[in-house]
Amino acid sequence: MKKLFLIAGEISGDDHGSALLEALPTGEFSLLGLGGPKMHALSPDIENWLGDAAVLGLWEVLKKYGYFKAKMEETVARIQSEKPDGIVMIDYPGFNLRLADRLRKEGFQGKLIYYISPQVWAWKKGRVKEMARLLDLMICIFPFEKDLYESSGLKTVFCGHPLIDSLEPVRKLSIDRELRVVALLPGSREREVETLFPPMLDAAEILVSQHPELKFVTSGATPVLTERLVSMVKERSLATRIEVFSSAGHEIMRRAGVGVVASGTATLEAAILRLPYVLTYKVAWLTAVAARRVLKIRFLGIVNVIAGREVVKELLQEQCRGETIAAELNELLENGGARARLVSDLKEVTESLGGGGAHKNAADAVVSAMADA
Numbered sequence: 001m002k003k004l005f006l007i008a009g010e011i012s013g014d015d016h017g018s019a020l021l022e023a024l025p026t027g028e029f030s031l032l033g034l035g036g037p038k039m040h041a042l043s044p045d046i047e048n049w050l051g052d053a054a055v056l057g058l059w060e061v062l063k064k065y066g067y068f069k070a071k072m073e074e075t076v077a078r079i080q081s082e083k084p085d086g087i088v089m090i091d092y093p094g095f096n097l098r099l100a101d102r103l104r105k106e107g108f109q110g111k112l113i114y115y116i117s118p119q120v121w122a123w124k125k126g127r128v129k130e131m132a133r134l135l136d137l138m139i140c141i142f143p144f145e146k147d148l149y150e151s152s153g154l155k156t157v158f159c160g161h162p163l164i165d166s167l168e169p170v171r172k173l174s175i176d177r178e179l180r181v182v183a184l185l186p187g188s189r190e191r192e193v194e195t196l197f198p199p200m201l202d203a204a205e206i207l208v209s210q211h212p213e214l215k216f217v218t219s220g221a222t223p224v225l226t227e228r229l230v231s232m233v234k235e236r237s238l239a240t241r242i243e244v245f246s247s248a249g250h251e252i253m254r255r256a257g258v259g260v261v262a263s264g265t266a267t268l269e270a271a272i273l274r275l276p277y278v279l280t281y282k283v284a285w286l287t288a289v290a291a292r293r294v295l296k297i298r299f300l301g302i303v304n305v306i307a308g309r310e311v312v313k314e315l316l317q318e319q320c321r322g323e324t325i326a327a328e329l330n331e332l333l334e335n336g337g338a339r340a341r342l343v344s345d346l347k348e349v350t351e352s353l354g355g356g357g358a359h360k361n362a363a364d365a366v367v368s369a370m371a372d373a
Contacts, residue, residue: 002370005084006033006046009053009092014038016116016162017090023363032082034075068095076102086111086370093118100134111369115139115362128152137369139362143352144306159361160354167272168356170250181215182329183252183259183275185266188221193228195282196262201236202322207329208241216242217256219249258332260325263300271303271346276339278313278328282320303349311345
């Protein structure tokens, strides 16, 4: 039985890792490593380290520098002791790419497999050649990534996007859109809600003055954020116009006629569920200046990145205002042709993400790569 060491350091990585584990053939591998509670439940030899590993932001990482340095040494020692036949690194590039480099320098001869590519195409394409030197296989979830990595000599498998599978139960439901219902989806983090919901509310006030029949819906990702949304709606005296739900983002995407969505995973979810939407985002000006220096892509939204053009309107930074959001939503509300074209474009883009079975395809790629390990 071959030994497989897996490493995930975020909640999403634990989700992907556990799904990958469940898709691997039973009894073919001895499984160990670092992950989260779902991976640990499937294999007790996978340590649940998410409480320490899943940190956000540069400052939080710097504060825990000592911990991560010690964990790197511990992980290298464990791998040297256990001598796995292969290692599957799941996203989490800050740790995983450093570990890959360290292992190769110390002579590790096993397979190094990466699942869920870090978005180096957005911020540091130069790292692709480094990854090609270190890794034996990249398993990616976006179709354009395959050409990017293979052009540098790294064997790459496109397995499809896991969201196609996770949203399948929602996609199967009949969609009866309510054209006069507008979705306001400001994101799943407190900072996003505080920054993005106010201009969304400004847009709602403008649209209500133009279209008194409109209704609005929003949803909080957690009970705390839901309560905050309710409070912000009441402060604007919009409680009779805006219905606030908790953890109902997918249902809202399925039901609303149009929407405005914060940049992030939700924009791809909205595209898969065929919601005609506008993308918006705003960060502190200093962060924006730094991002513009680092980012190597024309668009922020992944739908536009995949398409190579602006399929979804992006309202970023100074464009993230009530007036501009309202104007773009009004265009989608009033222009049936524009709305239909957007839905068609969303369909074309998301169909390029594969027909499902992403984790099974990834597991098959791992099995194939490990066959000669």
